Amino acid sequence: MFGTTLCDSPGSVTVDNWGTARGDIFKFNKPIGVPRCEAHNVRADGEEYSFADGKTYWFGWDSMTKTGDAQTVFQWKSNGTNDQNAQNYPVLMKVEDGKLKVWYVAPGEKWISIGTAPWSPGEWHSIQLGITTSSAESGTLAVYMDGTRIASRSDARTWDDRGNKPRWGTYWGTDDSTASINWIDGLKMGTTRADVG
Template sequence: MQHSVAPGTSRLALFSRSGSRPRRGRLFVPTALAAALSLVLATPAHATVEWNGDADNGGTAVFDSILCDSPSYVYQPDWADGRGKIFGFTKAVGSERCEGHGVAGHTLTSGRTYWFGWESMTKTGNAQTVFQWKSWGTAEEQEQNYPVIMKVEDSRLKIWYVAPGEQWISAGSVAWTPGTWNKIELGIDARTSTSGSFALYVNGQLVVDRQNARTWDLKGNVPRWGSYGSTIVGVESVHWVDGLKMGTTRADVD
């Protein structure tokens, strides 16, 4: 699908890969504007992967912690399909969550851009929350519990911007087929004011380009992957994740 670039397209969508043009088509940006945007993103000319979160790179030690309510668990199968080991976040019957929390060995900060890439597959079309850009601290220490959240619900991947005051604002959605791998690329420009933004590509298609978003809470944020949902306590939910990466540009995690 070809996507034209609208006048209001965000920095993340425009500079989703190394260089000054989007993934598809050509966009000619005035030199002064291109330089200014490059400074805002602070993207090195030769950026590399900052974090390799693949299951073959140390198993669950790639996360800061594993948050699985008993009897939920994470397993690491190798299906001999060329992927090697993958993560299987299994939210068992009777529990609310099984998630991998944070990126081990890295302290995330505001005022910069993070790109996360991975492949994702769920057992059902109702795995509920499969990704959170989760805020640190308790409810009293937060203004946003999860500024960016992704859910698999009704066989669709739904993406939300959750503004201060628990304002859920739909950012976009795309069809989701259980039992099928999907390539996810998520870029977050982490800002304490509403000058932040985030962009999401699913299987190479631009699904979300959200601007004017507050994407960094009072104590900061970290990513979480897995399956979480108080509405699905009575059923098993499995979310398989492969090839997790973090970098400064979309090209790093492509």
């Protein structure tokens, strides 16, 4: 269901099957020497999905990281690069210091922490994210982890000039000195939380 993968060798995006009821699961493996291992966008009817301003989207997935420090595990990433963006990533989640941390990143690279929750490595966590897109400042977002709302924001700019798409995986920015793994299962997309629960 992912659109495209971004993972430099020897990093890899593979499918694991541990012989459990989960069946096939995606493994994002970022070894030392690689800054990122991600997948971006989702596919619908064989094509990458085209998101739009003024819409509500919900995403649901299960995630398990090898350690409590997998860094960026989700971005609502803006299209384009560098000065083409007013916001590089309006919504960002990190697994850091044994916690899931959620930020709204406003124009001008203003990082605003909107929620955090304890994260247990080696255990599956259920995540639902709802975003109402807005190129003005009337967007909203909400994040649930394991059934509990841990973050929300209103009056947010959640749609950049060239649009946005979701990214999952493990991303360390310019730091390629640490290895990390993020497994993802059961990715769903809809227009309500019930669609992805």
